[in-house]
Amino acid sequence: MSLKSKLNLNELPSDFPDIPILRAAGNLDIYSAQELRKTLDRRTADLNVKNVIIDVADLEYIDSSGIGVIFSNGIKLKKRGGSVVLIKPQDMVHQALEITRALSQVTLHETLNDAIAAFNPA
C-alpha cells in the first residue's frame, strides 16, 4: 500500500495565458490540499488571472480541506470578476459539493471546450 499523497496535479497547456488550466486526479484531501493551494496561489498571483479551470473528471474524492482551497480561490477570483470552473466532477465529488452546499460557489462545465467557450463567446 502506497502512503504517498494520492493527488495527481498537472497544469495543461492553455491558449489563454490568463486562464490557467489544471487537471486534478486522485484524492484531494487534507494530505494533498496544500499542493493545490500552492499551485493556485502561484497561478493567481498575477492579478490579470480572473478564472481558473480545474479538470476534476478523474478526481475520486474531495474533503473539507480540498473544498476549502477551491472555495477560498473562488472568493478571490470572484472579487476580480471571475471564478473557479470545475470540469465534469465524478458522482462522489459532485455529491460532496452538493451535500455540503458548496456547489453553488463554483461554476461547472461538462467539457473543457464548454468552459473555454463560456469565457470567449463567439
Add this chain to the structure above:
Amino acid sequence: MTTPAIRGAALPAEIAGILDNWNIDERNVKFRAYALLPATEQGIHYAIDHVLAEKERPDLRFAVYMIVKELAMNAVKANLKLTYFSEINVGLEDGEQYRWAIKRFHDLLDEDWAFMYAVKSRERSMFVEICFICDSDQLTIRVVNNRPISDFELARFRKKLSIALAADDMQEYALSGGDPEEGAGMGLMLIVNILRSLDLPLDALQIGADGSRATVVQFQIPLLKKGEKQNVA
C-alpha cells in the same frame, strides 16, 4: 490477531490487521485510530455498512461517511499536532511560535508524515476511538479522543462552531471570520451544511468532556424517515 466475525463473515484481514481494538456486535462498532490512513477509511466504510445494513437508509451512507471522516480527521490531527509540537517544544498558547508551528505542521502533513507520527502517537498512548452506536431509531456517532481538551482548545472549537451555525452559507462563513482554509473550521461548516441538507437539527452535533480523561464529539442521526413511526413490539 484473531479476526472477529460479523454475521458469519470474517472482517477483512487488511482492516483487522491494521486497526486497533475492533469491537463489534450486531448493532455497534468501535475501533481506534491514530491517523486517517487508507485502512482507517476502510474501517469507517465497513462500520457504516455494518450499522446501516438493515436500516433501509442508503441515503444517509455518504453523509455519515463525510461527517465521521471530518470528525475523525479533526481528532487525530489534534493528536498528531500535539505529538509534533511536543517534539519541537511549542505550546498551544505560544502565540507567534504557535502560528509558525501550525504552518510548518500543515506543510509537513502528508500520508507518509501522518503514518510516522501515528506510530509516535500510538507509542504515547494517544488515540481516537470511533464509535457507531445504533438502535432502532437512531444512529449515534461518537469520536472520543483519550486526551482532555484544554479550555483554550474548547473555546476555539466553540467559536468556530458558533460562526458556522450563524452563517447561512460558506461565503457568509468566510466573511464572518471563518477561515475557509483552516481545517477544523471548514470541516465544521461543512458538517453544519450536511445537517442542513438532511434537514436535521443543528444541535445534533455536540462536544463535551468525559471527566478529565477524554474529549467527546458526538452526533446523532434519526434513522426513521419523517412521518415514519417506530415499530414498538
